[in-house]
Amino acid sequence: MMRQSVPSMQDIEQAHQRISGQIHLTPVQTSSSINKICDVELYFKCENFQKTGSFKFRGAYNAVQQLSDEEAGHGVGTHSSGNHAAALALAANLKGTEAHIVMPDNSNPVKKRAVEHYGASITYCGPGLDAREETYRNVEKQTGAKFIHPSGDFQVICGQGTAAKELLEEIPNLDAIITPVGGGGLTSGSAIAAKAMKKDIRVYAGEPQMADDAYRSFKQGFLIPVDRPNTIADGLLTSLSPLTFRIITEYLDDVFTTSEATIVKAMRLIWERMKIVAEPSAAVALAAVLENRFVFKSKKVGVIISGGNVDLNNLPFRSQDES
Amino acid sequence: MMRQSVPSMQDIEQAHQRISGQIHLTPVQTSSSINKICDVELYFKCENFQKTGSFKFRGAYNAVQQLSDEEAGHGVGTHSSGNHAAALALAANLKGTEAHIVMPDNSNPVKKRAVEHYGASITYCGPGLDAREETYRNVEKQTGAKFIHPSGDFQVICGQGTAAKELLEEIPNLDAIITPVGGGGLTSGSAIAAKAMKKDIRVYAGEPQMADDAYRSFKQGFLIPVDRPNTIADGLLTSLSPLTFRIITEYLDDVFTTSEATIVKAMRLIWERMKIVAEPSAAVALAAVLENRFVFKSKKVGVIISGGNVDLNNLPFRSQDES
Numbered sequence: 264m265m266r267q268s269v270p271s272m273q274d275i276e277q278a279h280q281r282i283s284g285q286i287h288l289t290p291v292q293t294s295s296s297i298n299k300i301c302d303v304e305l306y307f308k309c310e311n312f313q314k315t316g317s318f319k320f321r322g323a324y325n326a327v328q329q330l331s332d333e334e335a336g337h338g339v340g341t342h343s344s345g346n347h348a349a350a351l352a353l354a355a356n357l358k359g360t361e362a363h364i365v366m367p368d369n370s371n372p373v374k375k376r377a378v379e380h381y382g383a384s385i386t387y388c389g390p391g392l393d394a395r396e397e398t399y400r401n402v403e404k405q406t407g408a409k410f411i412h413p414s415g416d417f418q419v420i421c422g423q424g425t426a427a428k429e430l431l432e433e434i435p436n437l438d439a440i441i442t443p444v445g446g447g448g449l450t451s452g453s454a455i456a457a458k459a460m461k462k463d464i465r466v467y468a469g470e471p472q473m474a475d476d477a478y479r480s481f482k483q484g485f486l487i488p489v490d491r492p493n494t495i496a497d498g499l500l501t502s503l504s505p506l507t508f509r510i511i512t513e514y515l516d517d518v519f520t521t522s523e524a525t526i527v528k529a530m531r532l533i534w535e536r537m538k539i540v541a542e543p544s545a546a547v548a549l550a551a552v553l554e555n556r557f558v559f560k561s562k563k564v565g566v567i568i569s570g571g572n573v574d575l576n577n578l579p580f581r582s583q584d585e586s
Numbered sequence: 587m588m589r590q591s592v593p594s595m596q597d598i599e600q601a602h603q604r605i606s607g608q609i610h611l612t613p614v615q616t617s618s619s620i621n622k623i624c625d626v627e628l629y630f631k632c633e634n635f636q637k638t639g640s641f642k643f644r645g646a647y648n649a650v651q652q653l654s655d656e657e658a659g660h661g662v663g664t665h666s667s668g669n670h671a672a673a674l675a676l677a678a679n680l681k682g683t684e685a686h687i688v689m690p691d692n693s694n695p696v697k698k699r700a701v702e703h704y705g706a707s708i709t710y711c712g713p714g715l716d717a718r719e720e721t722y723r724n725v726e727k728q729t730g731a732k733f734i735h736p737s738g739d740f741q742v743i744c745g746q747g748t749a750a751k752e753l754l755e756e757i758p759n760l761d762a763i764i765t766p767v768g769g770g771g772l773t774s775g776s777a778i779a780a781k782a783m784k785k786d787i788r789v790y791a792g793e794p795q796m797a798d799d800a801y802r803s804f805k806q807g808f809l810i811p812v813d814r815p816n817t818i819a820d821g822l823l824t825s826l827s828p829l830t831f832r833i834i835t836e837y838l839d840d841v842f843t844t845s846e847a848t849i850v851k852a853m854r855l856i857w858e859r860m861k862i863v864a865e866p867s868a869a870v871a872l873a874a875v876l877e878n879r880f881v882f883k884s885k886k887v888g889v890i891i892s893g894g895n896v897d898l899n900n901l902p903f904r905s906q907d908e909s
Contacts, residue, residue, distance in 0.1 A: 290613070311861040373858070531898060535696070538634040538894035540861040571861035575854060580898040 267506045269513075270421045272459035275452065278325045278421035279428060285357065286321055287313050289426070291433050291565075294536045301552055303559045306437065307533075308430040311541050311571025315377065317498075318426050318449055318569050319350035319413075325422030326411045327354040335360045340408030342366070342388070342395040345374030346498055346570050347413035352381035363408045365399045367391075371497050373574045392488070392502065414446025415504025424452025430565045431460045438562040443547040443569050444468035444477045444518065445499035447507025453567065454514035465516045467558075469551025471495075472520040476502045481511060481518045495523055495579055498544030498570065519558075521550035527579045529553055533568070543579065545569040590829045592836075593744045595782035598775065601648045601744035602751060608680065609644055610636055612749070614756050614888075617859045624875055626882045629760065630856075631753040634864050634894025638700065640821075641749050641772055641892050642673035642736075648745030649734045650677040658683045663731030665689070665711070665718035668697025669821055669893050670736035675704035686731045688722040690714075694820050696897045715811070715825065737769025738827025747775025753888045754783045761885040766870040766892050767791035767800045767841065768822035770830025776890065777837035788839045790881075792874025794818075795843040799825045804834060804841045818846055818902055821867030821893060842881075844873035850902045852876055856891070866902065868892040 289312045298304055310318035327339055338361035341351050348364040355362035362383035366375060367390045378385055388398035403410060412419065426449070427440055440457050444450045447468075454466040470477050474492030480503055488502040503511065511518075521529075530546035533539060545568045552559050552566065612635045621627055633641035650662055661684035664674050671687040678685035685706035689698060690713045701708055711721035726733060735742065749772070750763055763780050767773045770791075777789040793800050797815030803826055811825040826834065834841075844852075853869035856862060868891045875882050875889065 316861060534863050534898060538639060538863040540857050540863060575857060575901070575903040578898070578901065578903075580901075 267417060269510055270417055270424070270455055272455060274421045275424040275428060275456050278418065279425040281328055282321060282325050282422060282425065285324055288429060289313055291430060292537060292539070296536045297532055300532070301556060301559065302561065303552060304563045305552070306430065306434045306563070306565045307537065308426055308565060308567045309539060310426055311539060311545060311568050315346070315349045315353050316570055316572040317346040317350065318423060318567065319346040320353060321425050322419035322422030322448055323347060323350035323354040323411065324357070326416055326418035327351070327358045329418050330358070330409060334409050337407035337409065338363055339411050340364065340399065340402060340406065341411050341413055342399045343413045344370050344497055344500055346572060348383065349374060349377040349381060351411055352378050352383035355383070356381055363402050363406050365395055365402055367395065371572065371574050373572055377572065412504065413501065414448030415506045420448050420452045420507070422452070423449045424456040426567055427453035427565070428456040428460065430567070431457060434563070434565060435461070436563060437461070437464060437565045439465040439467060439559065440565040440567070441467040441469055441548045441551060442567045443496070443499060443544050444470045445544065446501045447477060447503040447511055449567065449569060450515065451507045451510035454510065458514055466514060467516055467551065468518045469547040470518055470520050471499055471526060471547060472522055474499050475520045477511065478518040478520045480508055481515065484512070496526055496544040496547050498542065499547065519551040519555050521547060521554050525550040525554050531580060540571045540573060541568050542570050542573045545571065590740060592833055593740055593747065593775070593778055595778060597744045598747040598751060598779050601741065602748040604651055605644060605648050605745060605748065608647055611752060612636055614753060615860060615862070619859045620855055623855070624879060624882065625884065626875060627886045628875070629753065629757045629886065629888045630860065631749055631888060631890045632862060633749055634862060634868060634891050638669070638672045638676050639893055639895040640669040640673065641746060641890065642669040643676060644748050645742035645745030645771055646670060646673035646677040646734060647680070649739055649741035650674070650681050652741050653732060657732050660730035660732065661686055662734050663687065663722065663725060663729065664734050664736055665722045666736045667693050667820055667823055669895060671706065672697060672700040672704060674734055675701050675706035678706070679704055686725050686729050688718055688725055690718065694895065694897050696895055700895065735827065736824065737771030738829045743771050743775045743830070743833070745775070746772045747779040749890055750776035750888070751779040751783065753890070754780060757886070757888060758784070759886060760784070760787060760888045762788040762790060762882065763888040763890070764790040764792055764871045764874060765890045766819070766822060766867050767793045768867065769824040770800060770826040770834055772890065772892060773838065774830045774833035777833065781837055789837060790839055790874065791841045792870040793841055793843050794822055794849060794870060795845055797822050798843045800834065801841045801843045803831055804838065807835070819849055819867040819870050821865065822870065842874040842878050844870060844877050848873040848877050854903060863894045863896060864891050865893045865896045868894065
C-alpha cells in the first residue's frame with residue numbers, strides 16, 4: 264500500500280478557499296461562568312452551527328468538490344455512524360451525484376434521519392468496524408461509488424483543518440487548542456493548521472476512556488484499533504486510520520481520556536451556561552479540560568465544539584449529575 | 587391610583603444608552619430549514635444568550651440603574667417565577683444593593699438556583715398571583731425594598747423594548763415582529779419600539795391557550811386576569827398589568843394562542859435545527875407562527891427568543907412529538 268502524504272498548511276489554505284463559499288463561518292463563543300469554573304479562558308468554535316450540524320461538512324465537501332465529473336459519476340460512498348454520512352450526503356447533493364452510505368443499524372436515529380433527509384441511499388449493517396467495511400465493500404462493488412473515508416482521507420483532513428484555521432484567525436493568541444478525537448480527521452487537520460499558524464501553540468485531543476484507541480496508540484507509538492468501544496460519545500466510536508495516526512504522532516502534544524460522567528457534566532455545562540446544543544462527542548474536549556485543570560490553568564484555550572446532532576428523545580441528563 | 591404614563595420611543599432610546607455597556611448585543615440567527623417548514627423568512631433575536639439567560643435583564647438593569655442611592659438603599663424586590671427574579675438579582679448585585687425575591691415554591695429549579703447564584707434573598711410562596719402578592723407585601727414591610735414589577739413598570743418596559751430595537755437596527759425591512767406574551771413587558775416594549783422605527787410593521791404576540799389572559803383581554807377590550815394557568819411555558823403564567831394592557835390594546839396588531847403540543851414542537855425545531863437551547867416560553871412565538879401560517883406566509887418576521895433557562899432534568903421531548 265502506498266504511503267499517503269501528509270497535508271501541509273498550503274493544502275488546508277487551498278481547501279479553505281475551495282469551501283468557503285459554501286460552509287458557514289461559525290461563531291466563536293465564550294462563557295464567563297464556564298471560565299470561572301475551569302479557571303481558564305475558553306474560546307468555543309461552534310461547529311454545531313455548521314451545515315449538517317457538524318464540522319464534518321468541511322471535509323466531505325472539500326473531498327467531493329475535488330473529484331472530477333468522471334470520478335463522481337458513480338456517486339460517492341462511505342461508512343459512518345452519522346455526521347460524516349450526513350455531510351457526505353449533502354456534499355454529493357451539491358455536486359449533483361449520489362451518496363451511498365453504510366450505517367450501523369444502532370446509529371443515533373437523528374443522524375439516520377439527517378442522512379435520509381439529504382437524499383442518500385442507506386445500507387444498514389451491524390455494529391463494529393468489520394461489519395461496516397464488509398457491507399461497504401458490497402455496496403462499492405454494486406455501485407462503483409468513489410470511497411470517501413470519514414477521517415483518513417487527505418482532502419477530508421484538509422477540510423477539517425479549516426475550523427482551527429478560522430478559530431486562530433479570530434483569536435490569534437491562543438495558548439492551546441483542544442478537539443475531540445475519534446477517527447482523527449479533525450484532530451489532524453487542527454494540529455497541522457494550528458502549528459503552522461502559531462509555532463508554540465499546544466494542540467491536544469480529548470477522548471472517552473471507553474474508546475481510548477487514540478490515547479493508547481499515541482502513548483505506545485503504534486496503531487492500536489479500538490476494542491469494543493462503548494461511550495455516549497457516539498461520534499467517537501471509530502479508530503484512528505494509518506494517516507491520522509501518523510499526523511497525530513508527529514503534531515499532537517497530548518491526548519487526555521475522560522470518564523463518561525465528565526462528558527455528561529461538560530455537555531450539561533455547555534447547554535446550561537452557553538445555551539447551545541452540543542452532542543456528547545463535542546463535549547469531550549471540554550470534559551478533558553475539566554479533568555486536567557492544571558494543564559490548562561489560566562491559559563487561553565480554543566475548544567472545538569464538533570457538532571450538535573443529539574437525539575432529544577434520549578438525553579443523558581439526570582438530576583444526580585448536576586453541577 | 588395615578589394613571590401611569592406610556593413609554594415613548596425616546597424613553598426606549600435612553601434606556602438603550604443606559605444599559606448598552608452592560609447587556610450583550612445578542613445575535614440574530616436564521617434557519618433555512620425552519621424557514622422551509624414555515625414558508626416564511628424568520629429572524630430569531632437570541633435573548634437566550636442575554637445575561638441571566640433571558641431578555642429580562644434589559645428591563646431589570648434599566649430599572650435598577652434609574653434608582654437613586656437612597657431609593658436603592660433598602661434593596662430592590664419583586665415576585666417572579668424566575669427570569670425577572672434572576673435578572674433583578676444580578677441588576678441589584680451590579681448596583682451594590684440587595685435583591686429580595688418572592689418565588690412560587692413550584693418554580694423551575696434551574697431558575698431558583700440562578701436567583702440564589704446571584705446572591706438574592708429568596709422567600710418562597712404558594713402558586714398563584716394572590717399568594718405571591720401577599721407574601722411580597724410582608725417582605726416589603728420587613729425590608730423596605732423598592733418594588734420592581736416584572737412587567738408593569740415603566741422602566742422595565744423601556745428596557746425590554748431595546749431587544750426589538752436592536753433587531754430592527756440589524757434587519758430593518760421586517761414585515762412583522764412576534765414575541766411571547768406573559769405579563770406583557772416584552773410585548774409592550776417591542777410594539778412601541780417597532781412601530782416607532784417602521785410605521786407599517788405588524789407586531790404580534792403568541793400566548794399559550796392554557797394561559798390566555800392577554801388573548802382574552804385584547805379581544806374583549808378589558809383586563810381579564812388569568813384563571814388557573816397551566817402551561818409548560820412557565821415564564822408566561824402571569825397576567826397583563828394595567829399598563830401593559832393599555833399599551834397592548836393601543837399598539838398590538840393581534841394575539842395568537844397556541845396549543846401545548848405546538849409549543850413543544852416549536853421548541854424541538856429550535857433545538858434540533860438551530861442547535862440553541864430555548865425555554866418553552868421562548869418557543870411560543872414560533873409556535874404561533876406554525877399555527878397561523880397564512881398570516882406569515884412569505885413575510886420577513888422577527889421572532890424574539892425570550893430565554894433559555896430550562897430544567898435539563900425535566901425536558902418535554904417525547905418520541906411521539908417528532909416533526
